[in-house]
Amino acid sequence: MGLDIRWPIGLMFTLIGALMIGYGVFKAASSTVLVAGQSININLIWGVALLAFGVLMLAGAVRGGKKPPSA
Amino acid sequence: MEPIHLHKIDYSILIAYVGFVIGIGWMLARYMKTSSDFLTSARSIPTWVTGLAFISANLGALELVGMAASGAKYGIATAHFYWVGAIPAMIFLAVFMMPFYYGSKARSTPEYLKMRFDERVRGLNAVAFAVMTIFASGISMDALSKLLNQLLGWNYNFALLICSGVVLLYVLKGGLTSAIYTEVLQFFMIVLGFAPVVYLGLKDVGGWGAMTHSLQAVAVNPPALGLKDAGITYAPDAWTSAWTPVLAGSEHNPMGVDWFAMIFGLGFVLSFGYWCTNFLVVQRAMAAKNMTAARNTPLVAAVPKMFFPFLVIVPGMIAVALTSMPEKNYRIPPPIVSEENYTKAIDAVKSASPADSVAAVKAVGDALGTKVAADKIASLVAANATSKLSDTQIKQGLYNSIAENYYSGVILSLIKKYCPPGLFGLALTALLASFMSGMAGNVTAFNTVFTYDLYQAYFVKGKSDRHYFITGKVITVVGIILSMGAAYFAKQYDNAMDIIQLVFGFVNAPIFATFLLGMFWKRTTGTGAFLGLFGGIASSALFHSLTIAHGNLPGVKGGYLHLAREFPSEMAQNFWLAAFSFVVCFTLTLLISLATSRTKSDAELKGLVYSLTPKIVDNNIPIYQKPAVVGVILLIVCVILNFIFW
Numbered sequence: 001m002g003l004d005i006r007w008p009i010g011l012m013f014t015l016i017g018a019l020m021i022g023y024g025v026f027k028a029a030s031s032t033v034l035v036a037g038q039s040i041n042i043n044l045i046w047g048v049a050l051l052a053f054g055v056l057m058l059a060g061a062v063r064g065g066k067k068p069p070s071a
Numbered sequence: 072m073e074p075i076h077l078h079k080i081d082y083s084i085l086i087a088y089v090g091f092v093i094g095i096g097w098m099l100a101r102y103m104k105t106s107s108d109f110l111t112s113a114r115s116i117p118t119w120v121t122g123l124a125f126i127s128a129n130l131g132a133l134e135l136v137g138m139a140a141s142g143a144k145y146g147i148a149t150a151h152f153y154w155v156g157a158i159p160a161m162i163f164l165a166v167f168m169m170p171f172y173y174g175s176k177a178r179s180t181p182e183y184l185k186m187r188f189d190e191r192v193r194g195l196n197a198v199a200f201a202v203m204t205i206f207a208s209g210i211s212m213d214a215l216s217k218l219l220n221q222l223l224g225w226n227y228n229f230a231l232l233i234c235s236g237v238v239l240l241y242v243l244k245g246g247l248t249s250a251i252y253t254e255v256l257q258f259f260m261i262v263l264g265f266a267p268v269v270y271l272g273l274k275d276v277g278g279w280g281a282m283t284h285s286l287q288a289v290a291v292n293p294p295a296l297g298l299k300d301a302g303i304t305y306a307p308d309a310w311t312s313a314w315t316p317v318l319a320g321s322e323h324n325p326m327g328v329d330w331f332a333m334i335f336g337l338g339f340v341l342s343f344g345y346w347c348t349n350f351l352v353v354q355r356a357m358a359a360k361n362m363t364a365a366r367n368t369p370l371v372a373a374v375p376k377m378f379f380p381f382l383v384i385v386p387g388m389i390a391v392a393l394t395s396m397p398e399k400n401y402r403i404p405p406p407i408v409s410e411e412n413y414t415k416a417i418d419a420v421k422s423a424s425p426a427d428s429v430a431a432v433k434a435v436g437d438a439l440g441t442k443v444a445a446d447k448i449a450s451l452v453a454a455n456a457t458s459k460l461s462d463t464q465i466k467q468g469l470y471n472s473i474a475e476n477y478y479s480g481v482i483l484s485l486i487k488k489y490c491p492p493g494l495f496g497l498a499l500t501a502l503l504a505s506f507m508s509g510m511a512g513n514v515t516a517f518n519t520v521f522t523y524d525l526y527q528a529y530f531v532k533g534k535s536d537r538h539y540f541i542t543g544k545v546i547t548v549v550g551i552i553l554s555m556g557a558a559y560f561a562k563q564y565d566n567a568m569d570i571i572q573l574v575f576g577f578v579n580a581p582i583f584a585t586f587l588l589g590m591f592w593k594r595t596t597g598t599g600a601f602l603g604l605f606g607g608i609a610s611s612a613l614f615h616s617l618t619i620a621h622g623n624l625p626g627v628k629g630g631y632l633h634l635a636r637e638f639p640s641e642m643a644q645n646f647w648l649a650a651f652s653f654v655v656c657f658t659l660t661l662l663i664s665l666a667t668s669r670t671k672s673d674a675e676l677k678g679l680v681y682s683l684t685p686k687i688v689d690n691n692i693p694i695y696q697k698p699a700v701v702g703v704i705l706l707i708v709c710v711i712l713n714f715i716f717w
Contacts, residue, residue, distance in 0.1 A: 003098055005120055005252045009259060012091045016084050016497065023080045023493045031491050035275045043493040046267050053263065 004064050010057030017051030020044070075222055075487065081496025088500045089237055092256065092507075096241025096249040106540040109246035110519040111178050112358035116248070120255055121364065122371025125355040127254035130261060131211055131509030132502055135383055139485075140478035142387020143403060144298065145326045146286065146310030147716050148317060149387070150380040151333060156342030158373050158709045162702040164347045164356075165369040169698075170687055171590050172357055173365040174678045179357075180350045181524040187589045187679045189597035189670065190528065195604055196585075197524035199578045200350060204513040204520075205550065206571045207351075209557020211509035216558065218502070221407065222483070231558055234503075238510045239551045243544060250508070250515040251355060257504040262375075264501025265382050271489040272389040275399070285392040286310040296394050296403070297476050299325065310388065313716045327621075327640025336646025340653040341576075344583040351516045362687070366698040373705050377712060390481045401488060404480035405473035408439050415439075417465045425449075425456045439473065447472030510554060518546040569627050573615065580649040581607025581656030588660050593673065593680045599664030607656025614651050620644045 024031045024044030031043035077085075107113045116124075141149040177183040181200065185193035212231055219230040241249045276282045287307035293299040309316045309324055316324035317333055328337075346352060346369070359365040393401040408416075416438035423431035428449040436443045451468040454460060460468070486498045522543045531538075561571070585604045588595045619630030620641040629644065630637075638644040677683045694700055 003095070003102075003252070005095075005255055008091050008095050008252070009256055012087060012256065013259070013263070015087055019080060019083055019087075020493050020497070027492075031493055033271060033489060033491055035271050035489070036277065038274075040271070042267060042271065043491060046494060046497075050263060053259075 004061050006057045006061035006064065010054050010059075010061055012054070013050045014054030014058065017047050017049070017054050020047030021051060023047070075495075077223060077496065077499075078492035080493045081499065084493075084496035085500045085503065088256075088260065088504060092253045092504075093237065093240050095252050095256070096244035099245030099248050099252070102248070103244075103246055106522070106536050106543050107178075108248070109540055110515075110522060110543045111354070112246070112248045112251065114358060115360055116251060116358045116364075118359060118364040118367050118371055120251065121355050121359045121368040123258045123375075124251040124254040124358075125352055125368050126372040126376050127258040127261075127508065128352050128355055128512040130258070130505055131207075131512075132214060132506040133211065133509070135261070135265075135502065135505055136214070136479050136482055138380075138383040139387040139390070139482040142384035143390050143476075143478050143481050144387070145324070146290075146312075146388055146391075147380070147384065148313050148324060148326055149384045150313055150712075150716065151317075151337060152342075153376060153380055154313070154709055154713050155334060155338040157346055157376055158705065159338065160342040160346035161369040161373045161376065162705055163343065164353070165366050165373075166698050166702045167681075168347055168586070168590060169356060169366045169369070170362065170684065171679055171681075172353060173359070173362055174684070177357075178523050179520050180348055180353055181520055183679070184585075184589070184600070185524075185528070187671075187676070188595075188600045191601045192585070192597060192604065193524060193528065195601060196582070197520050197528075199608075201517055201520055201525065203575055203578065204351065204517040205553045206557050206561075206574075208510045208513035208517070208550070208554035209559075210561050210571060211506050211513070212554055213558035213561040215503065215506035217562070218483070218506075222499075227562070231555060234507055235510070235551050235555055238507050238514065239548065242511050242514055242551075243547050246543070246547075247354070247358060247515045247519070250511045251358060253511065254355075254508050257501075257508045258375075260497075260501040260504045262382065264498045265386075267494060268485055268489055268498055269382060269385055269389070272386060272393075272485055275489070276389055276392045276396070282389060282392045283311045285395050286388060289391055289395050293325070296391065297474050298391070310391065311716075313713065315717060321639045321643060326642050327638070328643045328646060332643055332646035332650065336648075336650040340580055340583060340649040341646070343587075344579045344581075344649070344653075348582050348586050349579075350520060351512055354516050354519065363692055363696060363698075366687075367696060367701070370698060370701045370705060377705070377709060386485050387478070387481055390485060401484075402471060403476045403478065404484045405470060406441055406475050406477040407480075408441065408473070412439055413466055413469065416469050417462055420448075420452055420455055420465050420469070423452045425453045428452065435469070439469065442474040444472045444474045510551070514547060514550040514554065517550045518543050521546050521550070573627070576645060576648065577608050577611035577615070577652070580611050580652035584653050584657040584660060588657065588664070589680070591681045592664075593676055593682055594664055594669065595660060596664045596667045596669050597671075598667045599660045599662075602663050603656050603660025606659040607652050610655040611648055611652040614648045615644075618644055618648070 020043045024041050024047050028041055032039050032041045103109045138149060172180065172183055175183055175186055177186055181193045181197040184196050212234060215234055216227050216230040219225040220227045241253060273279060273282065276285065289296060290305045290307050290309035293303055294301045305323060305325065306316060317328060318330050321327050321329045356365050356368040359368050390403050393399045394403050416435050419434040419438045423434060431452045432443060432445045432448045435448050451472060455465060486495065490498050522539055526542055527539060581604055584607065585600050589600060615629045616632035617630065617635040618638060619625060619628060619634055620638050625631045638647065673683055
């Protein structure tokens with residue numbers, strides 16, 4: 001119906017992914033959880049995953065041919 | 072529990088989500104030109120979107136919270152709700168029923184009933200549905216506002232107003248399409264927000280094998296973790312095997328059900344009654360762009376649905392496994408106790424004497440208002456007597472000694488345990504998203520049914536489309552206000568949730584019989600359908616008034632007329648009620664139809680009944696899009712999953 005939903009989905013997850021990566025990089029200490037003896041910077045790792053997902057969605061939207069919706 | 076402090080990153084994620092959701096509504100506003108655009112999306116949405124919206128509309132927070140709770144209480148057997156219940160129903164809907172819903176060009180499921188039967192049947196279904204959606208929406212918003220109040224310390228009224236306001240904004244602007252698109256967004260939020268929590272939880276317990284191992288020990292002694300009353304024991308696989316404990320009989324599984332109640336009551340009556348007739352989900356399929364898309368919508372939805380147990384049920388199992396490992400310092404959350412009660416209990420501990428532990432336990436239990444583990448209280452009092460503990464330490468000790476479990480708190484407690492700032496914001500937003508979409512989905516179903524099936528059908532007929540378009544918008548606002556009212560109702564009465572679920576059950580149980588006979592037997596008459604449905608609902612109420620579940624008192628839980636039968640658990644009672652009610656509705660509809668004459672000719676019923684509708688020929692679509700083929704494949708995968716967790 002005139003709006004390819006992949007645009008907002010892609011944009012939102014790219015944004016959130018970037019936010020989490022930023023936090024994971026600059027506040028690495030509070031982004032880390034200790035689980036089963038391993039230290040995992042979950043914000044960084046999952047931020048990358050979200051960013052990748054967001055970019056994938058945007059790629060799909062671009063290939064879908066519609067221009068980004070004008071605000 | 073003390074309110075959690077949200078960091079800026081958490082707020083940023085939340086605000087981003089809310090901003091996008093409102094933005095989607097705003098951008099869709101320009102496409103809303105007719106009542107059809109606003110209320111039914113004018114059949115324009117691609118299959119993958121309607122498919123994900125289909126499953127997402129059902130994925131309210133109550134489902135997320137409830138499935139984790141059930142996962143803790145019953146283990147992997149909870150997956151029956153998906154693998155025995157939802158999947159077969161969704162496949163049946165796709166292959167056999169969508170042609171009638173979509174082909175009839177009905178704008179709602181009550182409208183299909185009007186076309187197939189008459190206004191009485193439509194009216195009964197529409198009124199029942201309208202009331203149900205408002206209450207469902209209200210329950211969602213009440214639960215959300217309570218959550219924000221407990222977790223973030225927000226004022227309940229403020230939280231309710233803000234969240235209702237956000238939903239109103241995007242639904243009023245973009246109508247059903249807005250709701251559908253945000254449901255897709257919400258679907259991804261839930262999957263991506265919860266997956267890391269499940270991953271971290273599984274890693275923490277030591278992997279799937281270690282979790283299974285712990286659960287086997289738990290199954291043999293559930294009273295130790297407060298899961299069941301004293302003396303109850305099961306075979307080791309009670310939490311980790313879906314079928315064996317059920318097949319063994321109702322005393323051998325924590326759910327307390329036998330295989331017949333499970334398969335017929337849950338698997339057939341309740342699941343088909345919900346997935347095949349509830350307009351909340353069917354509306355999403357009816358918004359698809361063509362017949363093939365409409366038929367494929369439930370199939371697209373079935374794929375993620377099949378694997379959702381791993382996302383929503385496993386957290387509950389993880390919580391139980393963690394509780395059984397003392398070194399993890401975790402327990403299934405206890406019921407919420409107010410700060411003042413904690414303070415009273417702390418004083419009780421301080422003033423108790425270690426010599427008289429019985430009195431101490433009673434005093435502390437009374438102060439807290441919950442059952443407590445006597446041994447833990449005794450050792451807490453003793454520890455405090457030897458070396459003065461701080462108030463915080465005493466409170467922690469009290470927290471750990473409450474012998475009641477608040478299963479609904481499981482998913483949130485896992486989020487708090489594993490999520491640092493950042494991920495916490497994501498998971499919390501996912502939870503919030505599902506609550507809000509619970510309201511949005513119900514309001515968009517409500518405004519369609521109210522506008523077309525009640526307002527246009529009975530009150531104000533024959534006006535221009537513009538009139539109904541505006542009515543749709545007005546009803547949206549009314550729907551939200553009524554939902555807020557329902558939220559306050561649910562807040563007032565602890566029992567409200569139980570009562571509402573009860574009424575849903577009464578109405579949901581017989582409804583599938585009506586649709587089944589209507590779609591597949593041309594001899595079914597309007598009078599038969601109406602009286603059959605009415606009788607079915609009445610029989611639900613009757614059954615409920617004559618039966619009770621073990622451990623419940625007569626009243627809201629049933630058995631208030633006479634105790635004819637006691638069931639081992641509430642689930643068993645529900646499943647048997649459903650089976651009974653379905654049979655009554657089916658039989659009544661059949662007999663009364665035979666005794667009354669048809670009011671519609673074969674020609675009028677074309678496209679509405681199986682035997683009078685040309686079979687859909689799926690020749691010119693690729694084989695992977697043929698609903699029947701896809702349906703069979705999905706069924707096979709579902710059976711395989713059942714075997715893996717046998």
